Amino acid sequence: MRLLIIGAGRTGKNLANKLCSMGHDVVMIDNNANALTNIDSEVDVLLVEGNGSAPDILEKAEVAKADVVVAVTSKDEVNFLACHYARCAGVCRTIARISDMSYINSPLVNLERLGIDRAVNHNEECAQEILNVLCLPGAIEVTNLLGGRIAAIGFKLPSTSPLLNKSLEQFKEDERFLNVRFIGLVHDDKLEIPGGKSCFSEGDDVYVVLTPDDTASFLNWVMGEQRQNLRKVIIAGGSDLGLSLAELLEETSIKTVLIENDRVQAEYASELLNKCLVINADASKRAMFKELGTDIETAFVAVTGDEEMNIVSCIQAKQLGAGFTVARIDKQEYIPIIDKLRLIDCIINPYLALIRTILQFVHGENIVDVGLFHRISGELLEIAIKAGSKKVNMRLSETNLPRGMIIAAIQRGNEAFIPTGEFVLRENDRLAVYCLPGMVNKLKSIFK
Amino acid sequence: MNIRAVSHIISYLLGIIGIAMGLSLMISFGVDDSLSVKYGIGISCWITIMTAAIIWLLTRGSIELSRRDGFGIATFGWLTAAIFGALPYIFSSVISEPIPAIFETMSGFTTTGASVLLDLESVPRGILFWRAMTQFFGGMGVLVLCVAILPFLKVAGMQIYRAEVPGPSKDRLTPRITATAKLLWGAYVLFCLIETVMLRFGGMSWFDSWCHTCATMATGGFSTRSASIGAYDSVYLDIVIIVFMFIAGTNFVLHLKLLSGKPFEYFKNSEFRFYIFFWLTACLILTFNIWGNIYESFTESLRSAFFQGTSIMTTTGFCTKDFDLWPGTSRILLVLLMFVGGCAGSTGGGIKNIRIFVAIKALFREIQLYMRPETVKHVKIDGKYLKDKTVLNICVFLLIFVIVFAASSLIMTAFTPDLATAVTSTIACLGNIGPGLSGVGATKNYAAIPQLGQLFLSLLMLLGRLELYTVLVIFTPAFWEK
The missing domain is CATH 3.40.50.720 (NAD(P)-binding Rossmann-like Domain)
Known part of the structure; x- marks a missing residue:
């Protein structure tokens, strides 16, 4: 896919880096030459210097060839115009970052007519993220998956936790663990996907996936004490x-x-x-x-x-x-x-929240990037099992995923749950998969 | 410098060189060279590929390169190429001593075309083919080829590309540098094929056509005849070669625009306009200077002047006439043309037209500012203004070029009998041209220069091909810091 990113600030640069490593072709426009020089030495993209809302600059960047246009400058007006011209040039999908909410909420504005498929406001997304964390005492990160049916949370193990110095194997029979999937463990700065033998120690960052109903009780148990709700x-x-x-x-x-x-x-x-x-x-x-x-x-x-x-x-x-x-x-x-x-x-x-939303928009189709975490690298992806896929009617334990990726949750119809190894995949199931950095392309090829 | 990653990329480069030697070996079998030649090329091929494989195995792992690693890869990659590329000459005993063999190889890879081989007609065909291949790979750049065929380089590819492609600004046409490198090599190979066929029609054998094509499109200048193109004495061949030398000296990005259906980009490009103006003026002056003076007929003067002028200006270095016998004006003009060279992004050497053009514009601006200090004026190219940083970079490049030239001329006087030889051999190597005047003139070659002098000239060729900065940063302590 060929993408045109307008705005080479932090968002633009991070996006370009992510998209490039996923194998897309990226062109970037910015009027700040220094920002471009900075990017040139770090990311393999084509750079065009100039005002992103000027038609001649867009033409120079061959806007008509782009599949998706992403406008993420700090100026709403530039983003609007760039998307508008891109639509005029025949670009099929456009997304713009908007800081001023009145642009989105006002009845005077018709985004569709302007040629903008989606307007994102990073403040709202980010505020929601902070609220999620505040409302769940003990958690340091909360992300929603599979349309909010599943939550991914991260927490730091305190000295009072019953998990300390134990491994997952020892909790095999514990029913509290049936509906929880451990997806990430950071011990001494090293990130791994915890297996049966992984041992927990104080101060480790742990990431788990579970249903929203279970989160509060599980967190209370794992913290070993009643966490105070905020006043x-x-x-x-x-x-x-x-x-x-x-x-x-x-x-x-x-x-x-x-x-x-x-x-x-x-x-x-x-x-x-x-x-x-x-x-x-x-x-x-x-x-x-x-x-x-x-x-x-x-x-x-x-x-x-x-x-x-x-x-x-x-x-x-x-x-x-x-x-x-x-x-x-x-x-x-x-x-x-x-x-x-x-x-x-x-x-x-x-910017992470913003990038996450944009990546979702860019990918669409059967693979959706949903989760980038603040503290650990690696990605959470949602993958739809299409009709005719080799994985249909296969048990999870037979899929033989390589090391570095784990199936966290599955959605079938309107329900989502944490599957066991005996679970049999069907058409139209949606999987939430976590994988370590660098494994994304491999993962995509497995579920192609 | 990240030595592991740099060595890893160099192992690929050695692999490509090994494959090219394999091709020469096949040609050697095809034309049935003597056994010692086949053995010589075969053993060189084996050594190169084995070394490449060993380095590759020892340095496997993820590649992350910084800007300076790009310079390291270019400089050390080219040095490695020159050393391994010299093996076929040594093992086949065509050039028995290592230093002249390295000189010949470096001259090939940097597309200089300066030779130490005296009687080319007696050199085995397999070796002549290898000699042509060094130019073929050096022309568009063997590292650009690496960037084109190794998809995993990503950002590192840009660092390498930047260190090898000539010219002050490195255009890229596609979002991915790999794709740009592929397009450039594609256009280069396409022009090579066209020229080979056209030369074949002019009566050359397929073998000679290919060897001369490599020399023309890479602006190298290695011929398969001692008398160079003069040996054929054909108007048709002269014209074909003039046209393709001119093409090779033009920015390949413009050729790509032509191939993508935009033929008028050539004349929108001010460097190209400057190049064509400079070329026409110089060739016409040469014509009138030698007409009636050396050659009686106007057409012969025109033909020789245009051939020699194009050959020197594009830094190819083919000869049809002994221009050492021409009048002083012509000789000085040819030496001055050596400084100019081709366009940015071409296969030619020298200072490059764009730098001279910018420097001239900067000069006029300075004079104007001197007169009226309150003037606000930018140096503009193609209607866009250049940042003062870029202008300064170009002017400093010119200065370094002249300093390196002056200092090297001084050093070369120790190895050469007269002044003209010392000065012209320096610029002929630094500008990647090949022939100079007097002792290294059109009918002579570099065999008479002592080995130490040849080694020094080899370094100058590398400096010229990688455009000074890339090689000079190696000599700064900061480059070697961890």
Whole structure:
């Protein structure tokens, strides 16, 4: 497939990298020459310098040859226009990133007529992701699979966990484990798919797949103690992402405080929000936390645009007793460093949510990429078993998947469950498969 | 530098060279060379392929290359190619000593065309074929071929491509660098096939046609006759070769646009316009300078001037006439043409037209700025302005080229009898042309130069082919840091 990406910022670059490694041809347009030089030495793509909404530049990038156009510049107007021209040139599918929600919600806007098949707003997707984590105490990452029928969650093993120093084999008879599939284990920075002999130790990151109904009880058991539900959330940063999150939190029973440094933005926030307490102050000030009162039932979410500030204020909140901290970090490179220091409970990269959505759109058809995790590499994919596939009527234990991939869940009709080895595949089943990095293409060829 | 990954890629390059030797071996059997020649090529082929296999086995694993590794691959890859490529000459005793053999091979791979072989008619055909093959692979670049056929290189492919393809800007036409490399090689091979057939019609044998095609399209200049193209004395052959030398000196990206149905791209390209203008002017000056002076008839002057002018400017180095006997103006003009060379993205050497064109524009801008410092003016090419960084890069390239040329001329005076030989052998090797004046003139060759001098000239050829920067970075301490 040939793709045209407009905008070579973080999203564009990450997308290009992902798509290229999946074997697609990628052309990129950006008007920032430095951003392009940076990409040129890292990704094998054709680069065109210029304004992505200018028809002559699009023509130069041979827009008519593209199968999918992805517009991810920071300017909504450029994204709109680029998609519009692409549709005029005959591109079959277009997706645009939109920051201002009024473009999507207003009745004046007809996306279809503009030539945009899908508009994505990363703030909403990301706010939902943070909310999922906040609502599930103990989890550090939550992703929904198979249309929300299955959840993938990640958590860190505390010293109180009954899993410690035991292997999965020892829980073979435990009925709690029947409906849980362990898909990832990070021990000493090494990621593996846990097998029967894998042993758990304190501080490991564990990723499991299970039905949403079981998540709370399983997490409570695995944590070895009752996790406190949150009473209060303090959000630092009242720009788009912070506002979206505050709006979502207003619908729950959790008390919300929003701290915004900029007076004008703070006033705008208070206008928009009803229950939430808005404070115009610097979130890194120590006195502020004391005043607001941070305890084990308080979560601190730092989502300003300044990632260094987010990191520092999260560490401070933790020191002052906050039970759970979430930091927005945009730079992919920072994440492993911060993760290793174990100072922040949950890291959110808003671009990851956006990239995930775009990848889903790009792939469509029978293979859907659904999950990229913040903390572990590798991917979750949804694969439909088509009529005539060799795998039809085969037992799972007979599929002989190579090492590095695991079937996590299966959806048949409207139901989804965690299968056993005796499960027999049928036409139109949807599989959720997790695979380690570099295995995606192999996986695709197996289920072709 | 990532030595493991660099060696791994070089093992593929050696594999390609081994296969090319295998082809020469087949030709050698086909024309029934003497047993020692077949043995010589056979053993070289075996050694090369075994070395490639051993390096490949020892260095397997994932390939991740940084920008500087690309330079490492280009420089060391070409050095390795020159050393292994010299084996057939040595083992078949055509050139018994290693240094002249390396000189001959380096001259082939860098498409210089400077030779130490005295009597070409007595050289076995298998060896002549191998000599042509070195030019064939060196022309479009053996590493570009690697990028074309090894899909796993991905980003690393871009680093290698950048280090080997000549010219200040490296155009790519497709999202994937592999596809661009495939297209370039495809066009190159296509032109080679057309030229071979056209030369065959002019009365050359298939063998000679192919060997001369390799020499023309790669702008190499190795002939199978001691008297070069002059030995055939055919107007038809001269014209065919002039046309194809000109094609080889043009940016191949333009040829690809022609093949994709856009024939007018040629004249939209300012480098091409500059190239054609420069070429016509130089050839006409040559014509009028030798008309009545050396040759009585105008047509003969025209024919020789155009052949020699094209041959030198595109850095091919074929000869039909002994231009050493021409008047001073013509000789100096030919030497100046050696500096110019072909276009960016062509198989030709030299400084390249685009660099000269940009430097001239930059010169005018500086003069204007000197007069009116408040002027705002950019250097523009094809209606688009070049960043000052690019202009500076080009001007510094010119400066380094001149410094390397001056210093090397000085060194070469130690190995040559007269000044003209020292200076022209330097530029003929640095610019990948081949013949120079006086001691290395059209009818002479490099056999008379001492071995140390030949080794030095081999280094100059590599510097010229990889356009200085690629080789010079090897000499910086930062390159070797982990």
